[in-house]
Amino acid sequence: MSSSTRAQAGPEGPKDSVDRLLAGLTLLRPELDHSPVAVVQRLGRVRRIIEAEVEAGFAEFGLTGSDYVALATLRLDDRSDGVSQRYLMRELGLTSGTISVRVDRLVEQGLVTRSPDPADKRNTLVALTAVGRELFDRVTPAHLSIEDRLLAALDPEQREVLETILRRLLVSFEGSVPDDEFPRLGMVLAPAHIAVQMRRAVGLPEFTGLLVREVEPDSRAERAGIRTGDVLLRAGDRDLRSIAALHMALGAATAAGALHISLVRGVDTQYEATLDVGPHTADTGTAPTTHTSGTHLI
Numbered sequence: 001m002s003s004s005t006r007a008q009a010g011p012e013g014p015k016d017s018v019d020r021l022l023a024g025l026t027l028l029r030p031e032l033d034h035s036p037v038a039v040v041q042r043l044g045r046v047r048r049i050i051e052a053e054v055e056a057g058f059a060e061f062g063l064t065g066s067d068y069v070a071l072a073t074l075r076l077d078d079r080s081d082g083v084s085q086r087y088l089m090r091e092l093g094l095t096s097g098t099i100s101v102r103v104d105r106l107v108e109q110g111l112v113t114r115s116p117d118p119a120d121k122r123n124t125l126v127a128l129t130a131v132g133r134e135l136f137d138r139v140t141p142a143h144l145s146i147e148d149r150l151l152a153a154l155d156p157e158q159r160e161v162l163e164t165i166l167r168r169l170l171v172s173f174e175g176s177v178p179d180d181e182f183p184r185l186g187m188v189l190a191p192a193h194i195a196v197q198m199r200r201a202v203g204l205p206e207f208t209g210l211l212v213r214e215v216e217p218d219s220r221a222e223r224a225g226i227r228t229g230d231v232l233l234r235a236g237d238r239d240l241r242s243i244a245a246l247h248m249a250l251g252a253a254t255a256a257g258a259l260h261i262s263l264v265r266g267v268d269t270q271y272e273a274t275l276d277v278g279p280h281t282a283d284t285g286t287a288p289t290t291h292t293s294g295t296h297l298i
Contacts (some may be wrong), residue, residue: 018042050150059192061139062109068143071111071136074128074288075184082127111135168244175244176296182250183277185259186219187212187226189296192241195231208265209233209240213295224273227265234262245297253277 018041026033055065063071073091077083089099103126106112111132117123128136148237172191178184191196195211209231215221226232232240235249236259253259254277261273 016042053150054143054146057143058139061135061142063135063139066102067106067111068136068139070106071128071132071139074112074126075133075136078128078133080127082113082125083113084120085114085124086127088126106132123297126267135196168242171244171296173294175294176277176298178297182247182298183220183254185250185275185277185298186216186221187298188214189232189243189246189259189298191243191294194294199231204266205268207231207233209263210243210246210296220275220277224261224275225271226261226263226273226275230263230265230271232263235259243298246298 022034058068060066089096107114111239113127113129115125117125190211190213192208195209196206199206211231215226215228235246236252238245238249240246257278259275259277263271265271
């Protein structure tokens with residue numbers, strides 16, 4: 001449904017600031033589909049409001065949201081000798097310079113200690129102090145109370161639906177690794193937004209699906225004839241707009257022993273592939289651990 005069609009149907013409840021923006025954009029450029037604005041603008045505006053409230057809550061304890069995430073990471077892996085600063089850098093998605101500044105601030109507050117890593121002189125170990133552990137345990141209930149209050153407009157069922165949608169979107173950006181629950185197909189896949197971007201960049205027709213970046217030798221995917229560069233469009237009766245859709249299709253196909261994939265190759269050649277999802281030697285091997293951020297190993 002286009003943004004203009006939805007505007008005629010009307011939103012659920014009163015209009016918000018994004019509805020007013022969409023109305024103006026639709027009048028200005030009625031030939032364009034402004035529906036992405038309806039989602040992206042709302043995500044951004046809701047995020048700014050929530051972040052301001054959450055940061056205010058942390059400030060009452062002398063912390064920032066970034067400080068809390070660092071403390072939480074240390075608390076979840078609370079070793080007596082600490083964790084490496086490199087580990088913190090990877091877990092928090094920060095540069096070495098940024099993590100150093102953050103750890104410096106926590107050290108100054110007496111919340112963590114920093115010590116040389118006996119196993120690697122170029123690295124340091126970061127550990128929670130008793131004060132840091134006590135503060136984290138005290139802040140967490142107050143923080144959860146704030147988050148719960150900010151979601152008061154949604155009932156439990158609506159929260160669960162929103163959580164599922166946001167997880168699907170976040171996994172598309174962050175990437176994923178093989179899940180032992182499912183048989184390994186032997187592919188590295190790029191998410192739908194990357195597939196569209198890459199085909200657009202070389203002037204190919206745009207298809208919304210999962211782009212095959214790599215096919216492992218003697219894998220289920222290779223045996224089914226799937227090749228690097230293919231775009232997987234459907235699995236069973238599901239459109240493959242996300243890796244979550246492929247996982248659901250795999251779950252449904254496991255009992256049948258086969259997964260039927262519709263794909264496009266090259267400019268616009270349509271293919272059908274059938275993957276055997278019965279027992280395979282790939283399921284007992286060690287899955288690759290290296291992949292580009294934003295891709296999926298399956």
